[in-house]
Amino acid sequence: MSVRELVVLGTASQVPTRHRNHNGYLLRWDGQGILFDPGEGTQRQMLRAGVAAHDIDRICVTHFHGDHSLGLAGVIQRINLDQVPHPVAAHYPASGQRFFERLRYATAYRETVKLAEAPVAADGPLVVTDAYTLDAYRLSHPVESYGYRLTEPDGRRILPAKLAEHGIRGPDVGRLQREGVLDGVTLDQVSEVRRGQRFAFVMDTRLCDGVRVLAEGADMLVIESTFLDEDVRLATDHGHLTAGQAAGVAREAGVRHLVLTHFSQRYDDPAEFERQARAAGFEGELSIAQDLMRVPLPKR
Numbered sequence: 001m002s003v004r005e006l007v008v009l010g011t012a013s014q015v016p017t018r019h020r021n022h023n024g025y026l027l028r029w030d031g032q033g034i035l036f037d038p039g040e041g042t043q044r045q046m047l048r049a050g051v052a053a054h055d056i057d058r059i060c061v062t063h064f065h066g067d068h069s070l071g072l073a074g075v076i077q078r079i080n081l082d083q084v085p086h087p088v089a090a091h092y093p094a095s096g097q098r099f100f101e102r103l104r105y106a107t108a109y110r111e112t113v114k115l116a117e118a119p120v121a122a123d124g125p126l127v128v129t130d131a132y133t134l135d136a137y138r139l140s141h142p143v144e145s146y147g148y149r150l151t152e153p154d155g156r157r158i159l160p161a162k163l164a165e166h167g168i169r170g171p172d173v174g175r176l177q178r179e180g181v182l183d184g185v186t187l188d189q190v191s192e193v194r195r196g197q198r199f200a201f202v203m204d205t206r207l208c209d210g211v212r213v214l215a216e217g218a219d220m221l222v223i224e225s226t227f228l229d230e231d232v233r234l235a236t237d238h239g240h241l242t243a244g245q246a247a248g249v250a251r252e253a254g255v256r257h258l259v260l261t262h263f264s265q266r267y268d269d270p271a272e273f274e275r276q277a278r279a280a281g282f283e284g285e286l287s288i289a290q291d292l293m294r295v296p297l298p299k300r
Contacts (some may be wrong), residue, residue, distance in 0.1 A: 002030040004197065004297040006222060006259065009038075009045035011289045013226045013240075013262045014067055021045050021291050022067045023262060025222060027199060029150065030131060032057045035075065036148065036201050036222075042071030043078055049292050053082040058127075058134075061092035062203040063145035064099040073106040080112045087114040091126055091136065093144040094119035120146050123210070132196075137213050139205035141239040147203065147214045152196030162190040197300055200255075203262060206239050207249070215253035219298050222289075223249070224262035229276050247277035250284070256298045258282055261289035 009024030016022050022039025026046075033055040035042075046052070056079060061069050069092075079088055092100050097119060104115070120126060120136045127134040132150045139145040158177070163169065166185045168176060176182040176190070200218040202211055204226075215221050225247075226240040235242050241249075243260060250258040260273050267273075270288050277286055287295050 003028050004030065006220065006295040006297070007049050007051055008259075008261070008289045008291060008293040008295065009042055009049055009051070011261045011263060011291055012039075012067065013224070013264050015265060016041065017265050019291070020263065020265075022071065023203070024071060025201070025261075026051050026055065027150070027201075028055070029199075032131065034058045034060060034150075036060050037062055037068040037203060038071035038075045039067045040070040043074040045291065046075075049294075053078045054084050056084070056088055057086065059088065059090045060134075060148045060201070061090070061096075061100075062139070062147060062201070063093060063141060063143050064096040065143065065204065068203060069099065069103065072100070072103040076104055076115065077107070077109045079115070080109055083112045087116055089116045089118055089127070091118050091120055091134075091148070093146055094121040095144045135214075137210035138208075139202065139210045140208040141204045141206070145204055147205070147210060148201045149214045149218070150197075150199045152198070154196045155194045156187065156191040157194040158191050166190060194300060197297060199297065204239055205241065206236055207241065207245055211241075211249055212253065215249050215255055217253065218255045219300075220257045220259065220295070221250050221253070221255045222259040222261060225260040225273055225277075226262050226264050228267060228272055243273040243276040244280040247280035247282040247286075250277075251280065251282045255282075255284055257285040257287070257295070259287045259289055259295055 007026040010021030012020035023037045024042040025036040027034045135149045136146040198218045200214040200221045202223040223246045225243040227235040227242045229242045229244040
């Protein structure tokens with residue numbers, strides 16, 4: 001049975017708090033796991049969330065600020081210690097190559113797993129698999145930063161009423177799906193396009209074109225909302241978004257499920273982020289991320 005869910009490992013910006021760990025997010029996409037922005041303490045949060053090193057197939061780092069990357073050293077060493085049986089790919093801004101190498105080899109350990117480095121240097125597709133296409137787009141932050149987007153290929157949904165209309169049943173349904181035509185009846189006549197799911201991950205950034213491209217039509221958008229709206233000047237100065245700005249992007253992009261995260265420690269009331277997101281006109285599903293939360297992707 002396929003599982004598609006976001007496992008939230010940490011939600012704090014800049015510094016951890018008593019209730020929030022540094023960033024860390026694992027996307028379970030059927031049989032694969034994609035770890036985004038492993039900040040300090042991610043390895044321990046994985047243990048608490050029931051996430052094993054074996055669950056990680058790909059690591060995506062948006063940028064090299066500590067709250068998004070200091071956990072790389074521990075995670076990479078754990079992958080090797082546990083002798084994960086499959087290769088693991090790592091994506092990160094190419095301009096931060098020296099930081100990645102320092103974190104990868106921060107201390108001595110025995111390498112047992114192939115870690116394929118695939119730095120990001122431009123907007124567009126990074127990987128195309130049968131399960132998804134992974135794209136990256138540049139964001140607006142004081143250091144080079146990229147957001148990521150997974151897009152599942154479109155499929156087809158069989159329409160039982162149309163099958164009955166044409167008298168197609170039993171094994172003939174599978175034959176039609178495989179061959180595309182059966183006794184003059186085409187697959188198009190008895191099915192409709194089922195749009196593939198889309199997942200977008202946007203961390204530290206001001207409003208920019210990259211944010212909008214990543215968010216467009218996403219079934220789930222995980223996006224930073226470091227500041228509340230009254231601190232919009234601080235957000236802009238430091239290269240961040242407010243709750244209202246993030247929700248406004250989601251509203252305009254037609255996002256189905258919005259996950260706000262990466263909260264400044266200056267705020268005590270998480271409910272205020274939800275109030276401001278709703279005030280910005282977002283009417284879809286909304287989650288204010290908490291550490292160790294699991295959020296299923298919307299059903300297709």
